[in-house]
Amino acid sequence: MSEINKEELEARFEHVRLRTSKALDERVKATLAGADTGVEEPSKKGRTAMFRLIKTVGGKLSLAAAGVAIAVGLACYLIGSRSVAFADVLEKVRAAHTVKFKITTQTAGLLPTQTASSLPVSLTEDVMMMEPGKSRITMPGDAVMIADESRQEFLVLDPVKRTAMVITPSEKRPSQGPLEFLDQMRKLEAGSQEKLGQREIDGKTATGFHVSKGPIDWTIWVNDQTSLPIRVELKTSMFGAPVVEVMSDFVFDEPMDESLFSLTPPAGYTIEKQQVNASLPQEEDLINGLRFATWATCGLFPAEFNQPSILKTMLAQKEKGIKPDMGGRTREEAAKYMATEFAMKMMRATLFVGMILKPENDWHYAGNGVKAGDASKAVCWWRPGGSNTYRVVFGDFSVRDCSPSDLPTAPAK
Numbered sequence: 001m002s003e004i005n006k007e008e009l010e011a012r013f014e015h016v017r018l019r020t021s022k023a024l025d026e027r028v029k030a031t032l033a034g035a036d037t038g039v040e041e042p043s044k045k046g047r048t049a050m051f052r053l054i055k056t057v058g059g060k061l062s063l064a065a066a067g068v069a070i071a072v073g074l075a076c077y078l079i080g081s082r083s084v085a086f087a088d089v090l091e092k093v094r095a096a097h098t099v100k101f102k103i104t105t106q107t108a109g110l111l112p113t114q115t116a117s118s119l120p121v122s123l124t125e126d127v128m129m130m131e132p133g134k135s136r137i138t139m140p141g142d143a144v145m146i147a148d149e150s151r152q153e154f155l156v157l158d159p160v161k162r163t164a165m166v167i168t169p170s171e172k173r174p175s176q177g178p179l180e181f182l183d184q185m186r187k188l189e190a191g192s193q194e195k196l197g198q199r200e201i202d203g204k205t206a207t208g209f210h211v212s213k214g215p216i217d218w219t220i221w222v223n224d225q226t227s228l229p230i231r232v233e234l235k236t237s238m239f240g241a242p243v244v245e246v247m248s249d250f251v252f253d254e255p256m257d258e259s260l261f262s263l264t265p266p267a268g269y270t271i272e273k274q275q276v277n278a279s280l281p282q283e284e285d286l287i288n289g290l291r292f293a294t295w296a297t298c299g300l301f302p303a304e305f306n307q308p309s310i311l312k313t314m315l316a317q318k319e320k321g322i323k324p325d326m327g328g329r330t331r332e333e334a335a336k337y338m339a340t341e342f343a344m345k346m347m348r349a350t351l352f353v354g355m356i357l358k359p360e361n362d363w364h365y366a367g368n369g370v371k372a373g374d375a376s377k378a379v380c381w382w383r384p385g386g387s388n389t390y391r392v393v394f395g396d397f398s399v400r401d402c403s404p405s406d407l408p409t410a411p412a413k
Contacts, residue, residue, distance in 0.1 A: 084207040087190035088227045089220070092252075094186045097131045100251040106244040129182070134261040146261055155263045164265035165272045170279070185220075185232070188213065198224070206230050228252050276344065281352035287397055289349020290379065292342055294372035298322045301367030301379060301395070305353065307346060357382055362390075364410045370395045378408045 104124040126138040133149030144157040154167040188211055196208030196219070204223050211218040217235040222228065232247040265271050293310050294301055298317050302309040317323070326334040357363045360383075367379040374395030381392040381402070389401045 084222050084224055084227055085190075086193045086209050089209070089222050089229065090186070090188060090190060092226075092228050093182075096252045098253055098256050099127075099129050099182070100249070100254065101127055101247050102249045103127055104246045104248070106246070128256060128260065130256050130258070130261060136260050146263060148261065148263055151263070153263055155265065157266070157269070162269050163272060164269040165274055166263070166265065167274050167276055170275050170277050184213075184216065185218075185229075188218070193220075201230050204230060274340075277348065281348045281356055283352070283391065283399070285345075285348040286352045286380075287393065287399070288345050289352075290367075290393065291372075291397060292345045292349075296324050296342065298324055299372045301370040301372065303368040305365045305367060305380065306350060310346065358385075361385065366408065366411050367395075368411070372396075381407060 102124060106123075123140065125140070128136040133147075135147045135149075137145045137147075139145065142159050144159070146155045146157070147153075152169050156165040156167065157163075192213065193209040193211045196210055198205055198207050199221070200206070201221055204225070206221040207224055209218075209220045209222065211220070215236050219233040219235075220229055221231040223230045229247070229250050231250075234243075234245040234247075236243050236245075290301075290305070293305070296310060297313040300313060300317070302313040314324075326337070329337060353363060363380070363382040365380045366377075370377045370379055372395060375398060377395040379393050379395055381390045383390045389403055390407055391399055392402045392407070393399050
């Protein structure tokens with residue numbers, strides 16, 4: 001129990017009008033002193049907060065007020081810590097207009113040199129968000145990304161090179177919120193949570209809640225005094241590898257300078273402009289991704305259709321002296337091509353598989369060992385929503401509709 005301001009407590013008790021009798025006063029005094037009650041005073045080591053409250057205020061307040069103090073202390077003793085309702089937490093998060101926090105992303109197995117048991121790659125960023133849909137993320141090295149979801153425009157600043165990249169989408173898409181996790185947290189529902197008990201975080205008592213929704217496993221620790229998140233842990237996967245995101249150091253509804261979210265490049269910065277495809281990935285994006293994957297791996301489909309497997313196959317081919325044809329590009333041009341065109345095609349293809357296709361679409365990949373151009377081998381297949389047939393992609397990148405009975409045997413998982 002926190003320390004009590006004696007003067008404030010006495011002032012509050014002055015408003016309590018209780019009529020007492022001398023006999024009652026004597027009985028209360030005897031109870032406080034432990035006289036003729038057969039109750040020994042607790043040892044100093046074992047004194048409860050309620051006992052210290054009684055001993056502190058009992059001599060200075062009227063006995064009637066002391067009786068009220070006993071009742072107050074007993075109520076606190078019986079009720080214990082403040083109970084946090086998950087519905088209140090969600091309501092407060094939805095009502096917040098600004099929020100600051102740190103986000104640490106830990107990954108294992110996203111690179112060919114990593115394994116699931118290897119030390120994770122950790123990346124910590126500072127995030128500021130302001131409604132409606134504005135965000136500012138400071139990354140390692142002090143690079144800054146500013147986003148305005150309502151305008152769907154982005155600005156990436158490199159203070160070291162003093163460059164500003166202005167990014168605009170080729171077509172508009174429905175706004176998803178500046179950071180997906182907060183948008184998804186606002187959509188959680190009370191009643192879906194499992195209570196985890198209490199623990200101390202950063203010197204504050206916090207109540208934990210666990211929620212599993214879709215591909216995300218949530219652990220939310222809430223400040224008992226404010227009913228606001230103090231730590232949020234997300235567990236999911238990216239391209240088949242585990243990803244853990246930890247949000248901490250939350251500050252809600254602190255005033256923020258709107259100039260921090262300006263999309264106007266600072267004076268003296270070299271400006272670059274880039275347009276990206278922000279539409280939802282389609283089947284065509286998957287086909288393009290498969291083409292680029294086999295180009296990068298010199299004609300061989302990777303064991304799995306995800307970026308780690310593609311990179312692993314590329315490195316294996318490189319060790320054999322086999323490299324993709326860069327079409328006469330210089331080393332710098334080739335690096336830029338891989339970081340932009342190739343990366344974007346692969347990202348949209350893997351997002352189609354990981355975001356657009358759901359478990360009910362029954363996705364399968366069987367490209368391991370298949371050579372590009374082999375029309376006799378099925379590489380992957382899935383069932384579009386509401387369809388009785390499957391879409392099947394073959395090694396020559398052709399696509400056909402097949403009934404379930406005509407599908408090849410799915411590879412063992």
